[in-house]
Amino acid sequence: MSxxxxxxxxxxxxxxxxxxxxxxxxxxxxxxxxxxxxxxIAGVAASFAAAAGAPIEEFDARGHLVLPGFVNAHYHSHxxxxxxxLEEVPLETWRLYALPPQYPPRSxxxxxxxxxxxxxxCLRSGMTTIQDMLTLYPFDDRHLDAVMRAYDEIGIRVxxxxxxxxxxxxxxxxxxxxxxxxxxxxxxSAKSTCSGISRPPASKRRRGRACIGRSVRRPRSxxxxx
Numbered sequence: 001m002s003x004x005x006x007x008x009x010x011x012x013x014x015x016x017x018x019x020x021x022x023x024x025x026x027x028x029x030x031x032x033x034x035x036x037x038x039x040x041i042a043g044v045a046a047s048f049a050a051a052a053g054a055p056i057e058e059f060d061a062r063g064h065l066v067l068p069g070f071v072n073a074h075y076h077s078h079x080x081x082x083x084x085x086l087e088e089v090p091l092e093t094w095r096l097y098a099l100p101p102q103y104p105p106r107s108x109x110x111x112x113x114x115x116x117x118x119x120x121x122c123l124r125s126g127m128t129t130i131q132d133m134l135t136l137y138p139f140d141d142r143h144l145d146a147v148m149r150a151y152d153e154i155g156i157r158v159x160x161x162x163x164x165x166x167x168x169x170x171x172x173x174x175x176x177x178x179x180x181x182x183x184x185x186x187x188x189s190a191k192s193t194c195s196g197i198s199r200p201p202a203s204k205r206r207r208g209r210a211c212i213g214r215s216v217r218r219p220r221s222x223x224x225x226x
Contacts, residue, residue: 003049007042010035010056017061019044020068034066069128077132077147078103080118081110092173100137111136111143115150122156129157133215136162152208161213 006013014036018029021044035043051058078100086098096102122130136143144162151158 003047004043004045006048006051006054006056007035007037009037010042010054011038012036012057012059013048013051014059014061014066015048017064017066019066029065031062032066067126070126072122072127072130075118075122075130075132076134077115077118078135080114080121095173100135103137106143108142108146112146112150115147116154119151119154119156119158123154127156129159131159131161133161133163148207148210151210155209157209159211159213161215163215 012035014034016031016033019032019034020026020029021032024030030046033045033048034041035045035048079098082098086094119130132147134147136147139162148160151160
């Protein structure tokens, strides 16, 4: 079998792995070489020619399965350090303790560390893209900057959005207000956390490998528009 020429700009060749291709046989994947140019797949062939002294890194994938990067489409980096802190409890009980408004104050260093740790865990599990729906409470610009710098540093692709709501978590639990002792007291001075939120301008919707958006915490946590 003749070897194919290496695509221009190739920086890495993954050789001899069984590649899972969209139109291929997933029960018996083909043994293929994959050429990568920077962060783009430049070509796939049964065999690429030898690098012949070119500064191209080669990875021997024989005996391995080569998969596209997985996407974690529902991820909250604020939960990373909360793992194992609660027993198994019903969802409604968990929400009384495990959401960011119940957290003690967090330092910039801790916010950065949890972002890096969660992203590293995803990368080691084969995820190369995450959708991080993050709650920062109370909001602090320094915390947001720490998160974005951490994602820049570790290099994972992220669709990032801050979560907003104008209803407290308790208000989304069915029948909770029917319990007399749990009825919330009116607070005329309370302001909606959704007020003044607009979509970021196009120039700020991307930052390195990050795509910036916005999200609502859950369907019932936002009041209907008036």
